[in-house]
């Protein structure tokens with residue numbers, strides 16, 4: 001980070017974690033009984049980190065990722081996003097935050113068939129209120145970024161598994177989120193396609209994106225800077241968070257991923273942008 005007189009030292013040490021959980025519990029009601037999928041989990045993830053979540057089947061990994069992604073709320077405990085207690089946000093604000101700040105990738109791709117790759121990738125921008133011309137441009141850019149410039153008009157059924165997952169990554173990137181949450185992104189892929197998808201995710205993370213990946217793939221876990229292990233609804237953190245990473249601050253426009261051209265790029269930018277979103281509230 002460049003040192004400039006009169007400019008306070010760059011943000012990360014003073015910035016809140018991008019993602020913070022305090023005592024997060026998730027209970028599911030099953031008839032008369034309850035299943036505790038998460039039991040009092042604490043974690044902090046900083047901007048630009050590369051974190052893998054591992055653990056046995058049924059241990060609570062997907063439950064945790066759904067809470068991180070604001071698809072689900074904890075039964076107890078606090079979940080803070082960019083320092084804001086998400087429990088204070090109504091459903092509309094949560095939806096805006098989810099749409100603008102978070103990108104998801106699932107094992108099963110979750111693409112809409114009957115719509116082209118381009119339409120699939122542009123879809124989150126419809127919800128974000130971006131005009132059609134810009135939606136197309138940004139979806140094309142995003143597909144080009146994942147190496148699918150020549151497959152934009154294909155239906156998902158006309159693409160290989162690895163290509164479908166790259167479309168899903170393009171869709172996750174198109175809103176320029178601060179974080180990508182991936183639930184076993186290579187789980188349905190052969191080893192060659194897994195390697196491609198995995199390399200792409202690593203590149204995006206190196207460009208400044210925060211990456212949280214659930215995986216059974218030891219190579220992904222080995223490449224992550226930090227591994228969180230979930231066991232029986234509890235988190236065993238192997239390493240301390242890394243809030244001082246140089247690449248935690250993305251240069252303006254890096255990969256088109258973190259920086260928003262409407263906002264002035266400052267070290268704290270994605271967090272502030274997120275807070276701005278929250279203040280805007282019902283921004284479309």
Ligand SMILES: Nc1ncnc2c1ncn2[C@@H]1O[C@H](COP(=O)(O)OP(=O)(O)OP(=O)(O)O)[C@@H](O)[C@H]1O
Pocket residue numbers: 028029030035036037055056057058059060061062063064
């Ligand atoms: N909707 C639900 N209703 C009831 N119980 C649930 C529900 N979703 C998950 N569970 C239970 O919560 C626990 C954690 O599930 P979760 O899907 O988070 O596991 P996981 O670690 O992602 O497993 P896998 O590696 O197999 O994907 C499991 O015991 C599961 O049966």
Ligand SMILES: [Mg+2]
Pocket residue numbers: 061062063
């Ligand atoms: Mg799971």
